Amino acid sequence: MAPVRVAVIAASSQVRASLQTLVEASPALEFTGSAADAETLVDCLAGSVPDVVVTDIEPEVSDALKTLFEPGHAPPALVLLSDDPDSESILDALPTDAVAILSHNAMPAEIVVSIEAVAAGLCVLSPDILAKLLAGRKPRHTTASGESFEALTLREIEVLAMLADGLGNKEIARQLDISDNTVKFHLSSIFGKLGATNRTEAVMLGMRHGFIMV
Template sequence: MSPVRVAIIADSPQVRASLQALVEASPALRLAASAADAGMLADSLAGSAPDVIVIDVEPGASEAPKAGFDIEHVPSALVMLTDEADSEWILDALPGDAAAILPRNALPGEIVASIEAVAAGLYVLSPEILGRLLGARTPPRQTASGAPFETLTSREIEVLTMLAEGLGNKEIARQLDISDNTVKFHLAAIFGKLGATNRTEAVMLGMRHGFIMV
């Protein structure tokens, strides 16, 4: 198999050099380009398309760098290194086909494995980030039967209410002005917190626990 062509975006020269060295040291990977931002990356690539783009998102960033998404034929495969994965703008920035979200202090082996995974069309989330995305750190409430469940955020209640109205993912995304990908993450969190296995069950449990009214 041909090596996975990797492009890197990192504002910090130190981080950029570290990621470059990591890619260059792996026989399964090949460095396509490396730059401080998306515009410089596009110039470096000169119209060619990497297989995977790795982005280092520094703390306090208000929006994700559009890592060459304007470059023609760039595949939707992204590895994002961030310590603020529960920010909704990060969910909106994820491509629909394949992505990885890792903490910025992820081990070299974890980063390499994630690059290879997204190149194969998979999603990769660290246990810590998965827990944050699904609201696993929210204190549980008690149901009438005594079984614990986790409270929903205001946005999750909005999504659940629209679910009860029979809206599909695309309509929910349009009304809330968020991406389809973000809707999927919210639904996964709702199902996990309520213990639901499908949309109908989530609505029924939401009504039972008073999250939505009819």
């Protein structure tokens, strides 16, 4: 599996150096460059678009990235280090769907896992802000018996089908060409949407709702 290409935007040279060291220490990640602002980063990368940008600059940075990289190219996924990660206004300013919003005090392991997650198209949000979003936007479906549940994504259905086949996390990761941590994110989402507490229950509920057939 190719490493995730990561660039860094931070006003402080110390923060940039710290994030660079963090990225370079992870075999799953590849550091591509850093800068104090989006415009300088684009010049530094000379047309190369990273998979993920880690930044401690407020969300407007993503708009700059969206316009300055090649036209028609999707903007990189974003890991935002914020003083107020629970602010709903941050989400309104982010044009990309794959995003992680973390505290400036996030642990190195949290940042690495979040980079891998957004590279796989996932979002990483605090429990508080996630609860607010789900309360207003969660799409739900109802079975013939009136039971309500949230629809799974196509990738989640793939993972659920592999669970039904008895595959473990590492085998699922290998077959889907994703990391073990990404598999864990998908499983957590599946369990939450179906209301399952373990793998067996998730499979049973998936069959009941028609997501998989065994």
